[in-house]
Amino acid sequence: MNKAEKIVAKALEMFNERGIEYVGLRELAAELSIRVGNITYYFPTKDDLVDRLAQDLSRLNAQVILEEHPSLFSFLERFRKIFANHVQYRCLLLSFVHLMQQNKVLSGAYKETEKKRYSSIVTNLSSLQERGYLSLEVDTDFLVSVFTLTARFWISEASVSFAHLSPVEQINQYVTLLAKLLIPYATEKGRHDIRRFSASLES
Amino acid sequence: MNKAEKIVAKALEMFNERGIEYVGLRELAAELSIRVGNITYYFPTKDDLVDRLAQDLSRLNAQVILEEHPSLFSFLERFRKIFANHVQYRCLLLSFVHLMQQNKVLSGAYKETEKKRYSSIVTNLSSLQERGYLSLEVDTDFLVSVFTLTARFWISEASVSFAHLSPVEQINQYVTLLAKLLIPYATEKGRHDIRRFSASLES
DNA sequence: AGTATGTTTAGGACATTGTCCAAATCAGAT
DNA sequence: ATCTGATTTGGACAATGTCCTAAACATACT
Numbered sequence: 001m002n003k004a005e006k007i008v009a010k011a012l013e014m015f016n017e018r019g020i021e022y023v024g025l026r027e028l029a030a031e032l033s034i035r036v037g038n039i040t041y042y043f044p045t046k047d048d049l050v051d052r053l054a055q056d057l058s059r060l061n062a063q064v065i066l067e068e069h070p071s072l073f074s075f076l077e078r079f080r081k082i083f084a085n086h087v088q089y090r091c092l093l094l095s096f097v098h099l100m101q102q103n104k105v106l107s108g109a110y111k112e113t114e115k116k117r118y119s120s121i122v123t124n125l126s127s128l129q130e131r132g133y134l135s136l137e138v139d140t141d142f143l144v145s146v147f148t149l150t151a152r153f154w155i156s157e158a159s160v161s162f163a164h165l166s167p168v169e170q171i172n173q174y175v176t177l178l179a180k181l182l183i184p185y186a187t188e189k190g191r192h193d194i195r196r197f198s199a200s201l202e203s
Numbered sequence: 204m205n206k207a208e209k210i211v212a213k214a215l216e217m218f219n220e221r222g223i224e225y226v227g228l229r230e231l232a233a234e235l236s237i238r239v240g241n242i243t244y245y246f247p248t249k250d251d252l253v254d255r256l257a258q259d260l261s262r263l264n265a266q267v268i269l270e271e272h273p274s275l276f277s278f279l280e281r282f283r284k285i286f287a288n289h290v291q292y293r294c295l296l297l298s299f300v301h302l303m304q305q306n307k308v309l310s311g312a313y314k315e316t317e318k319k320r321y322s323s324i325v326t327n328l329s330s331l332q333e334r335g336y337l338s339l340e341v342d343t344d345f346l347v348s349v350f351t352l353t354a355r356f357w358i359s360e361a362s363v364s365f366a367h368l369s370p371v372e373q374i375n376q377y378v379t380l381l382a383k384l385l386i387p388y389a390t391e392k393g394r395h396d397i398r399r400f401s402a403s404l405e406s
Numbered sequence: 407a408g409t410a411t412g413t414t415t416a417g418g419a420c421a422t423t424g425t426c427c428a429a430a431t432c433a434g435a436t
Numbered sequence: 437a438t439c440t441g442a443t444t445t446g447g448a449c450a451a452t453g454t455c456c457t458a459a460a461c462a463t464a465c466t
Binding site for chain 4: 003034035036037038041042
Binding site for chain 1: 221222224225297298299300301303305310311317342349350351352353355356357359360361362364373380383384387388
């Protein structure tokens with residue numbers, strides 16, 4: 001692990017712990033037993049460091065998005081995995097709005113991944129319709145909106161309202177919410193998959 | 204309007220414009236043609252100023268919450284009003300997570316209003332069941348969860364994804380989302396109210 | 407009117423922040 | 437061994453929120 005990676009790793013750890021805005025570069029440097037200027041050598045600005053973390057999360061999520069989702073079960077499983085990634089990089093999602101407002105590099109990069117995610121969810125939903133998991137009259141735009149809102153902010157709400165729960169319990173709370181959301185639009189085959197998914201969370 | 208109120212008004216204006224974290228007390232003072240120390244006389248810390256804004260929003264919302272909601276239409280109308288208040292104090296909601304993490308006064312106060320809102324929504328939903336607007340088998344906890352998540356973060360998502368829309372269009376977007384959410388759980392009478400509500404947004 | 411008392415304003419000090427830079431140090435190839 | 441480029445250091449800089457003292461002001465009382 002080279003110096004840049006050590007900085008990234010410790011930064012993620014401290015940012016997750018206390019929030020990006022509340023960890024000074026001098027504290028980060030002190031934890032690494034280096035000088036501040038040494039960090040700015042690898043990452044000229046704090047935003048560059050944050051951008052790097054965002055790239056790492058983006059890569060992590062891209063793997064999950066590329067997977068096939070032949071069933072409603074695996075579609076829900078996909079969100080469980082993405083939410084697990086969110087926990088790993090929770091500092092980014094907890095500062096989501098500020099980062100988008102202030103960090104041009106990040107907000108630019110997000111626009112692209114946003115489009116990809118949107119069309120990915122649309123594709124998956126219509127695929128689930130074809131395979132007989134979802135009813136044909138479902139309002140896709142509505143479902144995508146709720147999924148997007150939840151995926152973006154579930155961890156923000158959890159940090160405020162469910163801080164007493166473990167990460168896994170928090171994840172289960174919100175994937176269950178997504179599962180329940182789909183029930184009215186699911187076929188009998190779909191509802192079976194949702195029950196199977198809910199049961200898989202128990203263990 | 205006394206000095207403290209002038210400070211509060213200008214602060215809200217600038218905070219909404221550029222974000223609480225990105226407006227310095229010196230800029231605020233300059234806009235008011237006063238000195239920094241003059242602000243800290245009325246509001247010893249920046250958090251005190253933010254707390255005041257939060258109180259104002261809380262009072263504004265409390266009025267709406269106390270209203271009766273005899274129909275599904277007025278229940279949805281309630282959220283439209285609350286969302287309009289959110290727009291007026293959007294700086295607070297855009298910094299929601301940070302404020303909750305850092306500002307003890309604010310997070311303490313929020314815990315109470317959170318409970319009130321939660322039980323208020325529960326009461327309203329069961330009342331709507333009794334009045335024949337909602338089916339009796341609805342999963343109340345699920346609905347409250349989605350409503351809460353949306354009410355907290357709709358404006359954050361709108362600021363990122365729908366910045367090109369006007370405030371009213373943004374509000375309509377998300378109250379429509381809440382309305383659509385209820386459709387599967389509504390009776391025929393309820394669906395009639397939802398259609399009426401959607402139509403009322405057009406004008 | 408003059409004085410005393412309490413409120414408001416001015417102005418600056420302080421520590422902390424992210425950023426930046428020049429010099430010192432190190433490492434590896436010639 | 438020496439030169440060259442990469443790395444590290446230590447400090448300067450402006451901006452931030454906070455704090456404090458002295459001046460200015462207003463109000464009430466003698």
